[in-house]
Amino acid sequence: MSSSDERSxxxxxxxxxxxxxxKGTSLALTIPLVAGGENEVKAAGAEVPILGPGNVNITLNIxxxxxxxxxxxxxxxxxxxxxxxxITGAKRVCDRATCGACTMIVDGKPVYSCTxxxxxxxxxxxxxxxxxxxxxxxxxxQKAFWDNDAQQCxxxxxxxxxxxxxxxxxxxxxTPEQIELGVGGNLCRCxxxxxxxxxxxxxxxxxxxxxxxxLTRGGKSNG
Amino acid sequence: xxxxxxxxxGKRTHIGKRISRIDGPxxxxxxxxxxxxxxxxxMLFAKVVRSPYARAKVVSIDTSVAEKMPGVKAVxxxxxxxxxxxxxxxxxxxxxxxxxxxxxxAARAVKVQYEKLTHFVNEQNWDTIPEANRRAPSxxxxxxxxxxxxxxxIIFEGAYGNEVITHCCLEPHGLVAxxxxxxxxxxxxxxxxxxxxxxxxxxxxxxxxxxxRMKMEHIGGGFGSKFPVDSWGIEAARLSKMAGGKPVKxxxxxxxxxxxAGSRPSLFSKxxxxxxxxxxxxxxxxxxxxxxGVGNFNFAxxxxxxxxxxxxxxKETFSVIGTNTGPQRAWRAPNHPQACLxxxxxxxxxxxxxxxxxxxxxxxxxxxxxxxANVYRDELLKAAEMIEWKKLWRPRGEGAPGSSKTVKRxxxxxIHTWGGQGHASDCDLTIHPDGSVEVKMGTQDLGVGTxxxxxxVAAETLGLPLDAVKVHIGDNRFPVSGGSGxxxxxxxxxxxxxxxxxxxxxxxFEKVAPAMNTAPDKLEAVGGAIRLIxxxxxxxxxxxxxxxxxxxxxxxxxxxxxxGKGTLTTGGVGGVQMADxxxxxxxxxxxxxxxxxxxxxxxxxxxxxxxxQVFGAMIMGVTFxxxxxRVMDAQTxxxxxxxxxxxxxxxxxxxxxxxxxMMTGKGYDxxxxxxxxxxxxxxxxxxxxxxxxxxxxxRVPSIPLTPDRVLAALEKKGGANxxx
Numbered sequence: 001m002s003s004s005d006e007r008s009x010x011x012x013x014x015x016x017x018x019x020x021x022x023k024g025t026s027l028a029l030t031i032p033l034v035a036g037g038e039n040e041v042k043a044a045g046a047e048v049p050i051l052g053p054g055n056v057n058i059t060l061n062i063x064x065x066x067x068x069x070x071x072x073x074x075x076x077x078x079x080x081x082x083x084x085x086x087i088t089g090a091k092r093v094c095d096r097a098t099c100g101a102c103t104m105i106v107d108g109k110p111v112y113s114c115t116x117x118x119x120x121x122x123x124x125x126x127x128x129x130x131x132x133x134x135x136x137x138x139x140x141x142q143k144a145f146w147d148n149d150a151q152q153c154x155x156x157x158x159x160x161x162x163x164x165x166x167x168x169x170x171x172x173x174x175t176p177e178q179i180e181l182g183v184g185g186n187l188c189r190c191x192x193x194x195x196x197x198x199x200x201x202x203x204x205x206x207x208x209x210x211x212x213x214x215l216t217r218g219g220k221s222n223g
Numbered sequence: 224x225x226x227x228x229x230x231x232x233g234k235r236t237h238i239g240k241r242i243s244r245i246d247g248p249x250x251x252x253x254x255x256x257x258x259x260x261x262x263x264x265x266m267l268f269a270k271v272v273r274s275p276y277a278r279a280k281v282v283s284i285d286t287s288v289a290e291k292m293p294g295v296k297a298v299x300x301x302x303x304x305x306x307x308x309x310x311x312x313x314x315x316x317x318x319x320x321x322x323x324x325x326x327x328x329a330a331r332a333v334k335v336q337y338e339k340l341t342h343f344v345n346e347q348n349w350d351t352i353p354e355a356n357r358r359a360p361s362x363x364x365x366x367x368x369x370x371x372x373x374x375x376x377i378i379f380e381g382a383y384g385n386e387v388i389t390h391c392c393l394e395p396h397g398l399v400a401x402x403x404x405x406x407x408x409x410x411x412x413x414x415x416x417x418x419x420x421x422x423x424x425x426x427x428x429x430x431x432x433x434x435x436r437m438k439m440e441h442i443g444g445g446f447g448s449k450f451p452v453d454s455w456g457i458e459a460a461r462l463s464k465m466a467g468g469k470p471v472k473x474x475x476x477x478x479x480x481x482x483x484a485g486s487r488p489s490l491f492s493k494x495x496x497x498x499x500x501x502x503x504x505x506x507x508x509x510x511x512x513x514x515x516g517v518g519n520f521n522f523a524x525x526x527x528x529x530x531x532x533x534x535x536x537x538k539e540t541f542s543v544i545g546t547n548t549g550p551q552r553a554w555r556a557p558n559h560p561q562a563c564l565x566x567x568x569x570x571x572x573x574x575x576x577x578x579x580x581x582x583x584x585x586x587x588x589x590x591x592x593x594x595x596a597n598v599y600r601d602e603l604l605k606a607a608e609m610i611e612w613k614k615l616w617r618p619r620g621e622g623a624p625g626s627s628k629t630v631k632r633x634x635x636x637x638i639h640t641w642g643g644q645g646h647a648s649d650c651d652l653t654i655h656p657d658g659s660v661e662v663k664m665g666t667q668d669l670g671v672g673t674x675x676x677x678x679x680v681a682a683e684t685l686g687l688p689l690d691a692v693k694v695h696i697g698d699n700r701f702p703v704s705g706g707s708g709x710x711x712x713x714x715x716x717x718x719x720x721x722x723x724x725x726x727x728x729x730x731x732f733e734k735v736a737p738a739m740n741t742a743p744d745k746l747e748a749v750g751g752a753i754r755l756i757x758x759x760x761x762x763x764x765x766x767x768x769x770x771x772x773x774x775x776x777x778x779x780x781x782x783x784x785x786x787g788k789g790t791l792t793t794g795g796v797g798g799v800q801m802a803d804x805x806x807x808x809x810x811x812x813x814x815x816x817x818x819x820x821x822x823x824x825x826x827x828x829x830x831x832x833x834x835x836q837v838f839g840a841m842i843m844g845v846t847f848x849x850x851x852x853r854v855m856d857a858q859t860x861x862x863x864x865x866x867x868x869x870x871x872x873x874x875x876x877x878x879x880x881x882x883x884x885m886m887t888g889k890g891y892d893x894x895x896x897x898x899x900x901x902x903x904x905x906x907x908x909x910x911x912x913x914x915x916x917x918x919x920x921x922r923v924p925s926i927p928l929t930p931d932r933v934l935a936a937l938e939k940k941g942g943a944n945x946x947x
Contacts, residue, residue: 087253189391194835
């Protein structure tokens with residue numbers, strides 16, 4: 001069986017993922033949901049902002065740039081980027097946190113953006129595949145994917161590139177087990193795993209030579 | 224007179240080398256735009272209301288609430304009341320709205336009443352298939368099978384099956400359609416057939432074919448399922464018109480993609496093989512049946528796979544089973560993987576019965592494979608060496624070295640074939656006076672490296688570096704090229720491009736020769752220069768030469784095929800795959816250790832992307848051998864796993880170690896260019912099933928070899944505690 005990875009479908013412990021949101025709605029029916037956006041009610045002792053059902057204006061920090069967007073609270077981070085901001089590198093495939101084609105790095109962790117609400121990604125550092133290149137030069141992981149032909153149709157590639165980047169930021173010299181875990185949440189249909197294994201080996205070697213600090217935009221690595 | 228042939232081995236600069244795909248940087252950076260990524264100004268989103276029943280009559284449809292909902296721009300009924308629905312997931316109504324959420328809400332608000340009818344969705348067991356669902360059986364008898372079976376030393380009987388699998392393209396089927404005025408349609412479609420689909424839209428919509436513009440830069444998988452414009456393609460165009468011509472994006476949801484957008488037919492069989500003691504095959508009998516859902520398909524004429532050429536005494540029957548499931552579509556090497564599983568499993572079982580090494584049995588019968596027997600022989604030897612067959616193979620059930628009490632290791636093999644001769648293709652090649660070069664063609668790159676092949680062939684012919692050639696594809700305004708199916712693309716596009724480039728170069732030589740005081744046929748293009756063949760020191764740079772064109776660019780059209788201009792592509796390849804697996808007999812879990820392939824495909828243009836095709840095909844094969852199957856629920860008639868959690872694809876951790884050897888050089892290169900996308904997808908099911916049988920001592924009759932099937936086979940044999 002393919003191992004499930006360390007990826008989270010929620011940006012952090014306090015967030016509301018779409019999964020939890022969906023689970024929670026049946027319980028929340030007793031609280032009247034107020035339309036309009038800025039209201040707050042007390043629920044179970046905690047301050048809970050009630051958003052929607054109409055559009056809300058939010059700001060997302062994407063690849064170091066603040067982007068304003070107006071979306072319904074139910075809109076996922078993936079769809080907000082793809083449909084409203086025309087940032088289409090991350091792909092929608094399974095749309096339920098199985099295949100990893102939508103992988104983004106949020107506050108240093110790989111996240112399934114198809115199962116993360118856009119409103120919950122406010123105030124977090126969102127990195128997408130579009131943000132990896134620096135000064136027009138491919139990131140070592142991107143270069144390694146190209147060199148090792150770790151792509152065919154390429155639809156899963158951005159997700160794999162982000163998952164591998166997150167893996168190597170955490171484990172610059174990953175063990176085979178860490179690799180299997182780190183990209184175990186991504187699926188490819190064309191069958192590019194032989195190339196992806198070689199790409200991880202190449203990128204890992206380069207990153208170890210250069211030091212992980214050079215990897216990340218802003219010079220900070222996780223882990 | 225120009226010569227139209229491929230350069231010889233010592234004279235190739237790019238062809239056959241390991242070249243990284245030219246669109247790689249676009250794909251790894253997210254810049255590559257797929258149909259799903261197209262965002263057009265004012266674009267609307269379409270959603271489809273689908274039948275929840277496998278067979279039902281539409282009684283009434285109420286769209287009144289949906290029509291008044293926020294953002295809704297159009298609601299259209301596809302199947303009027305009275306229509307009988309034949310499979311769950313078939314589209315009933317489409318809605319289009321400003322946002323996806325609004326379109327989903329409106330689709331949910333459409334009220335459809337159905338009258339449920341009886342359905343049939345499970346065709347695995349011949350005895351339980353209703354007579355009405357068994358369509359006209361075909362029978363094919365050759366030679367004297369009865370006599371062959373009478374004279375046989377041994378008659379082996381077996382039963383083998385392949386479940387239905389779906390294409391599960393990561394980019395689902397879909398399009399963005401928009402009107403420019405009343406009469407002109409612009410379509411971005413995820414398709415394997417850019418040049419041909421404009422005409423299909425035109426015909427359905429009643430506009431001239433020339434008024435349809437088709438575009439597609441990149442496609443997220445097709446595997447044979449993305450040729451037609453599809454009913455939903457036409458609906459999207461109609462919805463766009465209803466919404467004032469605004470762009471309408473209709474991409475299938477994941478569940479629909481698995482239910483309605485393509486599947487590979489199942490195939491089940493009962494087989495008898497007549498043989499001599501030494502393993503010589505004397506006769507073949509098979510009863511086969513399978514389902515392509517509501518669609519038809521023809522399986523007759525393939526068994527026994529490959530050995531058919533030399534097994535004269537044979538009888539085969541085939542019945543198409545109608546089921547209330549989505550229609551089948553071409554899936555890489557249609558019918559071959561199923562035929563291969565049935566045949567290679569039966570021969571492997573025969574070898575086990577005779578206590579012969581299956582490699583020896585295949586070698587014994589190799590002449591029965593026909594014209595390419597020598598290729599198979601060479602490939603069997605090569606693959607055997609790669610996997611260390613002679614060192615590791617043990618008789619069935621004894622366990623290969625490394626086996627333990629509960630984990631058994633085994634080896635299995637299979638052989639396959641395919642055609643892959645190049646399709647019809649036109650190519651325009653332009654040399655500009657500033658030295659830049661463009662190639663234009665209405666083809667598509669399915670991820671196999673089509674763009675890269677075009678650049679390699681043009682650059683090779685013109686003596687230029689790869690990045691000197693700009694490649695334009697994915698637009699039906701470019702010269703017509705065939706759809707990408709049957710592994711026919713690479714042979715077609717490389718041939719037309721070679722001819723266009725040869726002609727362009729000949730024309731350029733004519734312009735340049737006077738300035739170099741020589742005749743055009745005394746010139747060659749090498750290393751970015753035009754020079755005298757006899758005296759390479761007399762040369763002109765490519766740029767200087769192109770300046771001689773004056774102000775007019777030079778465009779030539781190359782065609783494939785083109786009588787009188789040589790044969791640059793042929794068809795017919797062989798391939799051998801061998802698998803090494805470990806099976807946990809307590810859990811039934813199969814683990815891939817090693818998987819090797821020896822494969823030929825004529826002259827290879829790009830070794831790197833060619834090998835990727837073989838690796839990819841084998842990995843897809845591991846998936847259908849071990850994991851993927853469409854599971855239909857007999858009671859509800861629905862697919863139980865139209866998602867990616869339970870419609871399982873292999874992950875990186877599942878595949879083990881792979882080795883691929885491409886057969887090249889003498890005997891292969893002179894055959895010209897032959898397609899590679901399909902042949903290596905054929906053998907994996909058989910090779911892996913044979914390896915599992917070798918490991919555990921009993922045949923698991925059907926693929927995928929899921930733990931339940933493995934345990935059931937062991938159970939029949941006496942369970943996990945039986946001596947294996």
